[in-house]
């Protein structure tokens with residue numbers, strides 16, 4: 001596996017994926033993409049990021065390009081690492097909490113940089129907030 005990441009001090013999204021992957025104990029290579037440069041987006045795409053952002057986990061033909069999705073993928077691939085709570089209801093609640101935290105960041109980021117993508121975090125927020133209590 002290969003993890004494309006930004007600076008772990010600055011990019012908490014990168015740090016989250018890196019920590020989860022490190023915790024699995026699986027071997028991986030780390031490719032650093034310099035953030036906040038004119039070339040960041042292009043460099044990330046050349047390195048294999050479909051969104052031009054980091055982190056991205058590459059595993060064979062798969063490129064998983066969101067930090068929470070990376071954590072979910074690793075939790076499923078390495079159950080012995082126990083990255084996720086065993087109780088599915090608790091796991092769902094933890095996941096929703098992290099997603100909502102990310103959604104607020106994404107709303108601001110998309111408003112500033114990619115307003116045409118604003119519908120993505122808004123749709124995710126609507127889905128979480130309108131889910132029946134039994135699903136959360």
Ligand SMILES: N[C@@H](CCC(=O)N[C@@H](CS)C(=O)NCC(=O)O)C(=O)O
Pocket residue numbers: 006010011012013014035036040041052053054055065066067068102106
């Ligand atoms: N929702 C994404 C956010 C990824 C993200 O915004 N990464 C930033 C670094 S923290 C990035 O790649 N910025 C470069 C850019 O937007 O061009 C995740 O959680 O992985």
